[in-house]
Amino acid sequence: MDGNGRWAASRGLPRTAGHVAGVANVSRVVEAAPDLGIGVLTLFAFSADNWRRPQAEVQSLMELLAEYLERETPRSVANGIRLQAIGRRDRLDPGLRAAITRAEAVTAAGTRLWLRLAVDYSGRDAILAAARGLMELSRETLGTALGPPVDLLIRTGGERRLSDFLLWECAYAELVFSRRMWPDFDAADLAGAVREFRGRERRFGAVPQKLARATAAWLD
Ligand code: FPP
Numbered sequence: 276m277d278g279n280g281r282w283a284a285s286r287g288l289p290r291t292a293g294h295v296a297g298v299a300n301v302s303r304v305v306e307a308a309p310d311l312g313i314g315v316l317t318l319f320a321f322s323a324d325n326w327r328r329p330q331a332e333v334q335s336l337m338e339l340l341a342e343y344l345e346r347e348t349p350r351s352v353a354n355g356i357r358l359q360a361i362g363r364r365d366r367l368d369p370g371l372r373a374a375i376t377r378a379e380a381v382t383a384a385g386t387r388l389w390l391r392l393a394v395d396y397s398g399r400d401a402i403l404a405a406a407r408g409l410m411e412l413s414r415e416t417l418g419t420a421l422g423p424p425v426d427l428l429i430r431t432g433g434e435r436r437l438s439d440f441l442l443w444e445c446a447y448a449e450l451v452f453s454r455r456m457w458p459d460f461d462a463a464d465l466a467g468a469v470r471e472f473r474g475r476e477r478r479f480g481a482v483p484q485k486l487a488r489a490t491a492a493w494l495d
Contacts (some may be wrong), residue, residue: 276301276318278432278456285456291335296458298339302347305356307462308388311469315389315423319440323363323397340394341371348378355387361422362396391422398442417443424448427472429465431457449475 276297283293301318308316321336328336344358351358358378367375375394405420406412418424425441425448433454437445451468453460476483 276320276457277430277434278460279458281432282456282458290332293456293458294332294336294339298343300458300460301343303461304465305388305390306354307465311466313388313469315391317361317391317393317425317441319393319396319438321362321394321396322439323395323400324439326366326395337368337371340392341368341374344371344374344378348374348381351378351382351385351390355385356382357385357389358382359389359391360394361391361401362394363400364395366395393440396440398437398439398444401441402443427451427468429453429460429468431455431460447477447479449477 279293279297280290281293282296283290286292305316320340325336326333348358350356360375360379364372364375401421402417405417409416409420421443422441423444424446425444428437428441428445428448429451430436431453433452435452441448449472451471453464453468455464481487
């Protein structure tokens with residue numbers, strides 16, 4: 276969701292106005308996702324390092340998140356969207372924590388889209404926490420504890436970093452970078468990113484399919 280601040284600055288508005296526009300865009304993207312074949316969508320709403328932002332901005336982000344949950348939880352139930360938050364909860368305001376727990380409970384049966392909001396999230400901390408909770412540590416057990424592998428990672432706002440997001444899960448993610456600021460990243464941009472993803476050959480370390488077929492034919 277990068278670019279909220281710059282989107283606002285380019286219009287002579289305070290950063291918080293960019294975040295308000297960013298939240299409005301979350302609803303648009305969430306609505307478009309299932310029709311594009313997206314079953315799991317994880318949005319990086321607030322990183323564990325975002326606490327370093329000015330107190331007023333942090334507070335406004337937390338309020339926007341709470342408002343989003345209050346507004347969208349009933350709509351999510353109606354639209355088959357399962358809401359979940361990933362990240363630490365102990366540093367969140369108790370009211371926001373309760374809103375997250377409630378949203379997760381009432382949307383749990385949603386199957387159209389699994390919408391995960393990364394809040395106070397750090398990929399490195401998530402790996403540590405998952406590993407600490409495991410009796411037996413292996414790729415499989417850790418992968419299962421962390422969550423689904425990422426197929427496509429979209430970074431908006433012209434940034435080209437992972438910024439501690441889903442580090443393990445992104446092992447074989449296809450990366451798409453968009454210069455569009457998040458509030459302007461619309462359904463057409465999402466469709467474009469999905470198209471680019473579908474055009475990629477995912478080899479997972481193996482050889483390209485065509486080459487494999489040619490090699491097999493040559494060995495026959
Ligand atoms: C990135 O833009 C945006 C954020 C760090 C915060 C996004 C979170 C919210 C708007 C809270 C509500 C979230 C949801 C999912 C309902 P930036 O501030 O880094 O912008 P910049 O890159 O232009 O500085």
